[in-house]
Amino acid sequence: MANAVAVDLPFLRGGFRDTPMKDYQFKGNFLYYVRLIKRLYEKSLADAAERCGLTLPEADVLSFLRENPEFDTARDVALYREVSRAYVSKAVELLATRGYITITQDKEDRRLQHLTIAAPAKEAADTLHSAQFAFYDKVTEGLSAEEIFAMLSAIEKCAGNLED
Numbered sequence: 399m400a401n402a403v404a405v406d407l408p409f410l411r412g413g414f415r416d417t418p419m420k421d422y423q424f425k426g427n428f429l430y431y432v433r434l435i436k437r438l439y440e441k442s443l444a445d446a447a448e449r450c451g452l453t454l455p456e457a458d459v460l461s462f463l464r465e466n467p468e469f470d471t472a473r474d475v476a477l478y479r480e481v482s483r484a485y486v487s488k489a490v491e492l493l494a495t496r497g498y499i500t501i502t503q504d505k506e507d508r509r510l511q512h513l514t515i516a517a518p519a520k521e522a523a524d525t526l527h528s529a530q531f532a533f534y535d536k537v538t539e540g541l542s543a544e545e546i547f548a549m550l551s552a553i554e555k556c557a558g559n560l561e562d
Contacts, residue, residue, distance in 0.1 A: 439533055446529035450522040455481075455489035460498065461526040463515050470512045498522070 440454070447457030462475045469478060476486045490513065493499040498519035504510035515523050538546050 435537060438537075439530075442529050442533040443526065446526050450525050452522060453489065453492065455485050456493050456498075457526055459486060459489045459493060459513070460515065460519060460523050461530060463499070463513055464523040464527050465530065470514065471510055472513065475513075493519070 443457050443461060444454050447454050450457070452460070458479055458481065459472075459475050462479055463470065466474070466478070469475070472483065472486045472490050475481070476483045479486075490499065490501070494501055496518070498516055500514045500516050502512045502514065504512060538549075541549070
């Protein structure tokens with residue numbers, strides 16, 4: 399593979415800090431790949447949103463709630479989708495007007511509002527969910543289950559290194 403990462407034995411022994419970054423031959427491609435994956439994901443979601451008659455913000459909120467029902471506030475959507483609260487707020491307003499989500503005030507903290515996908519949005523949410531999986535299938539095409547597991551494990555470890 400032309401862009402393969404060249405890893406020497408010191409790295410495998412944990413000597414990363416002693417090895418110059420250029421030895422890993424990222425050649426600027428790492429960030430490009432991250433942006434490419436994000437751009438392709440957004441295009442996949444936007445195409446599915448258009449088929450469902452939704453805006454991209456509405457699709458973001460619906461797909462997030464479909465995928466993560468335990469994270470059911472607008473704040474959760476903004477935090478995990480890395481979008482502004484205004485972006486989410488407008489989408490929530492539109493989805494509620496359409497009857498696609500229900501908004502329930504938290505019993506213990508009146509400031510919190512829980513979002514739930516309503517029955518009229520089930521088909522759209524399922525379409526968005528299918529588009530997500532089609533995207534994941536495309537990204538991992540040609541990879542074995544072991545390679546996918548290793549990739550996800552490495553990404554999780556890298557993310558762990560970045561969390562405070």
